Amino acid sequence: MTEPKPILRTHGLRREFVTAKPLFGAAQVVRAVDGVDLEIAEGETFAIVGESGCGKSTLARLLVRLIAPTGGEVWYGGTNIADLDEGAMRALRRELQFIFQDPFSSLNPRMSVGALIEEPLGAHGIGTSQERKARVAELLTRVGLRPDHADRYPHEFSGGQRQRIGIARALASGPKVVIGDEPVSALDVSIQAQVVNILEDLKEEFGLTLVIIAHDLAVIRHMADRVAVMYLGEIVETGTADALFARPRHPYTEALLAAIPIARTGARRASAHIEGDLPNPIAPPSGCRFHTRCRYATEICRTDHPRLTGSGAGQVACHHSDTLALTGLADADTDRPAAAKARFALYRDAQARKAKETTEP
Ligand SMILES: Nc1ncnc2c1ncn2[C@@H]1O[C@H](COP(=O)(O)OP(=O)(O)OP(=O)(O)O)[C@@H](O)[C@H]1O
Numbered sequence: 001m002t003e004p005k006p007i008l009r010t011h012g013l014r015r016e017f018v019t020a021k022p023l024f025g026a027a028q029v030v031r032a033v034d035g036v037d038l039e040i041a042e043g044e045t046f047a048i049v050g051e052s053g054c055g056k057s058t059l060a061r062l063l064v065r066l067i068a069p070t071g072g073e074v075w076y077g078g079t080n081i082a083d084l085d086e087g088a089m090r091a092l093r094r095e096l097q098f099i100f101q102d103p104f105s106s107l108n109p110r111m112s113v114g115a116l117i118e119e120p121l122g123a124h125g126i127g128t129s130q131e132r133k134a135r136v137a138e139l140l141t142r143v144g145l146r147p148d149h150a151d152r153y154p155h156e157f158s159g160g161q162r163q164r165i166g167i168a169r170a171l172a173s174g175p176k177v178v179i180g181d182e183p184v185s186a187l188d189v190s191i192q193a194q195v196v197n198i199l200e201d202l203k204e205e206f207g208l209t210l211v212i213i214a215h216d217l218a219v220i221r222h223m224a225d226r227v228a229v230m231y232l233g234e235i236v237e238t239g240t241a242d243a244l245f246a247r248p249r250h251p252y253t254e255a256l257l258a259a260i261p262i263a264r265t266g267a268r269r270a271s272a273h274i275e276g277d278l279p280n281p282i283a284p285p286s287g288c289r290f291h292t293r294c295r296y297a298t299e300i301c302r303t304d305h306p307r308l309t310g311s312g313a314g315q316v317a318c319h320h321s322d323t324l325a326l327t328g329l330a331d332a333d334t335d336r337p338a339a340a341k342a343r344f345a346l347y348r349d350a351q352a353r354k355a356k357e358t359t360e361p
């Protein structure tokens with residue numbers, strides 16, 4: 001089998017933010033994304049996970065140049081978009097789209113739903129006015145809304161419906177890569193399942209590459225082909241979703257998995273839970289950035305920075321990954337949280353319905 005080719009690649013990607021100058025002392029620098037090397041294959045669902053503040057949104061925005069990097073490269077096919085000016089980037093935006101976490105604040109309340117979905121088509125000069133209207137109607141249907149919803153305004157819709165509008169808008173220009181920054185986190189669990197199903201279906205139908213940002217590992221358990229785990233601006237582990245959930249190789253991944261509540265009881269696993277808060281990103285710990293919270297830390301961890309090593313199939317940045325026997329989700333069926341289970345059941349039913357529709361005359 002040939003390796004799928006990367007559609008997005010980053011090399012040494014960095015983004016720093018200078019904090020507002022305090023009353024006393026100097027402004028400080030947050031290294032939100034600090035030397036990230038990633039390869040995202042065409043057609044895969046790639047998830048980026050980690051605690052709040054670890055740099056996921058900054059990385060997501062860098063991947064589609066919604067913000068400019070302070071260093072490093074972002075290759076989309078053969079183009080380093082880190083170097084492109086706004087004009088050149090505008091043409092590429094048609095292919096690189098973003099779904100925001102909060103569908104309410106990302107949709108202009110004064111524009112009708114039809115105008116919102118049509119806007120990217122107009123911006124890229126796609127189709128005649130009539131063709132664009134037809135495309136809006138088609139997209140609304142594809143995300144489970146009705147063509148006549150085009151005349152309504154965002155406030156007339158529920159959170160889940162608004163996120164469907166956000167998805168339709170992101171898909172309007174026929175993108176190749178869609179990045180969803182916590183696309184379902186703001187929604188009720190039952191609605192999350194529907195939106196996840198829609199994203200999965202559309203991904204297949206339009207042959208998209210999907211990058212999903214999540215702090216909730218349960219959400220991406222059954223969506224992602226591969227997962228990257230982020231800690232304080234760095235990638236600490238990557239792997240296929242199956243391998244990473246069953247056999248984590250980085251203590252931070254183990255701790256994130258341990259924080260997923262156990263199905264039925266909702267209890268948290270006693271072992272391997274994560275201690276303390278995320279350290280201040282302005283002054284990250286020396287050596288391995290996770291050492292202040294790692295139950296396996298030794299002296300070398302406090303002084304030497306571990307590099308991310310391995311192949312595309314699985315990488316880890318830990319001095320002791322070869323000798324540690326870490327705990328994953330032992331039995332996905334019994335340990336999977338109820339919410340994720342419900343989501344998966346809905347997804348499976350939808351797939352079964354689809355398969356039936358395509359086999360029946
Ligand atoms: N515009 C900004 N100015 C200053 N600091 C910023 C800015 N944007 C992000 N940061 C800082 O960069 C770090 C990473 O932030 P980011 O929003 O990327 O994290 P995140 O993983 O997406 O968190 P969350 O899960 O809460 O969304 C944080 O310390 C944050 O405070």
Ligand code: SF4
Nearest residue numbers: 288291294301318319
């Ligand atoms: S390098 Fe050391 S501190 Fe860092 S994750 Fe591995 S064992 Fe823990």
Ligand SMILES: [Mg+2]
Nearest residue numbers: 056057058181
């Ligand atoms: Mg974020």
